[in-house]
Amino acid sequence: MAQAAHPSGPGGFPPALVERVLADALRPGIRVYGIGGLQGTGKSTLAAQLVEAAAARGVRAAALSIDDFYFDRPAREALARRVHPLLVTRGPPGTHDLALALRTLDALRRREPVSLPRFDKLGDRRRAQALWPAAGALDLVLFEGWLLGTPAEDRAALATPINALEREEDGDGRWRRWCNDALDRDYLALWARIDRLLFLQPPGFEVVPRWRLEQERALQRAEPGRAGMDQAAIARFVQHYERVGRHALRTLPGIAPATIALDAERRPLSG
Template identity: 65%
Template sequence: MPPRVHPAAGFDDALVARVLELALAPGVRVFGICGLQGSGKSTLAAQVAALARSRDLRVAVLSLDDLYFGRRERLRLARRVHPLLATRGPPGTHDVALGCDTLDALRAGAPVALPRFDKLADTRLPPSRWRRVGAVDLVLFEGWFLCTPPQDDAALRKPINAVERDEDVDGTWRRYCNDALARDYPALWSRIERLLFLQPPGFEVVPEWRWQQEQAMQAARRGSRGMGRAGVERFIALFERVSRQALRTLPGIADRTLRLDAQRRPLGG
């Protein structure tokens, strides 16, 4: 049996139409779609964008993942602060200023190039390969921890998994990520006028979802090396702390929460 890839199918047409209706509410130019790794947020954003374009609306899609620092920049950060910062993903590994500038240009209707990150190559594509867009009617901004608040200091003291226990013994890495979440990211979140949160049943489904996503990426790029199952599970451990914080807080922050089951099927509206 071939490996199950992520996602096997997109979301229901009726759901996509309801999300587009939310995104087109008065006063909304930037609509955020937040969901933990592998939840289908990129798939949903693509479906909503396709439906909007079928209605002659001009749409741009920006991913938080496309704002990652390149490998060279992260290695400098790893040498200066903590080795775990060489790995993309957690707060502190994004070019927040680039995200703010890009969203501001899109909101103003100015021409802008949309950043792109190649996950299999683990680096940002050169600007010459970024897609240029003009004025748009709607911006869909998707990411795995959009609008997630930082934790308090007391919550950082105890390691949450083996990676934190063994590789962040004094808490330097998790404090740096949390400080970045408090200091840098609110400026980016402030550009989002409305937020949808795709809520999984729990963090325990995320490693399987991310593994399916990895298989899909590798299948689409035959001959390219990605992560194996063990690599994905270690990678996910770096996201666990902020993912659990998102699960605790975003249902009370998002304008709309869509609960998903373990197969990513929506539960209710």
């Protein structure tokens, strides 16, 4: 599905590619179209472009992110006390309110009016429900998220730490085993709600820290005066995602029915 190189950063993805993806999403029987990809790959950008392109065709569509279903920080703090301190950080398997996600997607499938949850990343809190946008009867839901469709790892692969965070803060592997078990046990029902999955494939995990830092700076520019993470904090933050992210890179090109390969500047590659 990829095409010739073209920037997919601030200017978005090429219009021809957006139209091709939209045609893929409008296949008969598709109500929830998944867009997976590691942090910074352009999932939100592509989803927004698809909503706009769908509207031009008279198709009622809305974008929804798995990021909007993070547990609120107090809930993650309670989880960290009960299970493992690393669970205070949002993102890894086990830190999403899957019951809310399933209820929301099921209501959207039934074309029922529903409020779409929103999460404030700079504040690390779920926004008040009064601020959630309302969605009426939709023809298409663009559901995006960094780990969509990713399977659990073989438990034997969890034995060896893959980065400093795992070595120094999860020496016994309890956190990564708990996250992997959650992925294997709890997320399958969510993946089953996705009718078709597109994977935005970066050239490797090594680009993720830079891309995530660019994303953070864009958030801060959009809301001047609000604090966010600096480069050191981002470097630590992405280590929480590294294990599952690398596993996604190994497995999702063979799982997702559609893949768009990207270069180190987020440009789609020919193929």
